[in-house]
Amino acid sequence: MFRDIAGVDDVLPGGMKAYAVEGREFVLCNDEGRFYAFQRRCGHMNAPLDMGTANGFIITCPLHSVQFDATTGKALSPPVPPYSMWEEPPPSTPDNFSRWISQLMAHVKTCDIETYPVKVEGGRVSVDI
Numbered sequence: 399m400f401r402d403i404a405g406v407d408d409v410l411p412g413g414m415k416a417y418a419v420e421g422r423e424f425v426l427c428n429d430e431g432r433f434y435a436f437q438r439r440c441g442h443m444n445a446p447l448d449m450g451t452a453n454g455f456i457i458t459c460p461l462h463s464v465q466f467d468a469t470t471g472k473a474l475s476p477p478v479p480p481y482s483m484w485e486e487p488p489p490s491t492p493d494n495f496s497r498w499i500s501q502l503m504a505h506v507k508t509c510d511i512e513t514y515p516v517k518v519e520g521g522r523v524s525v526d527i
């Protein structure tokens with residue numbers, strides 16, 4: 399069921415904004431007048447994608463930089479940095495430990511994200527969510 403979510407001017411071109419309908423979080427993205435809607439939480443480790451960046455319909459997660467296609471929800475890249483945690487033991491210093499944890503995150507499976515149909519009519523954006 400399409401729901402009226404925003405005016406076309408509420409999300410600036412190149413921008414993203416998070417919304418929630420009945421507890422379901424999603425992001426509205428404005429790609430130069432083309433609007434896309436997709437789940438707010440990253441398919442890797444749930445970071446809020448609206449805090450990442452949008453380059454057209456390519457969305458980059460703020461946490462480990464997985465990129466998603468906002469038109470299909472497909473994950474286009476793995477988390478960074480790619481690393482094999484078994485190549486060496488965990489470092490002992492706090493800085494190195496943080497780096498090690500970050501690298502460990504690269505091994506968490508990344509799932510595609512859900513996308514939702516969008517309609518723009520009369521200056522309003524509706525999302526089928």
Ligand code: FES
Nearest residue numbers: 440442443459462
């Ligand atoms: S949480 Fe999004 S890439 Fe890791």
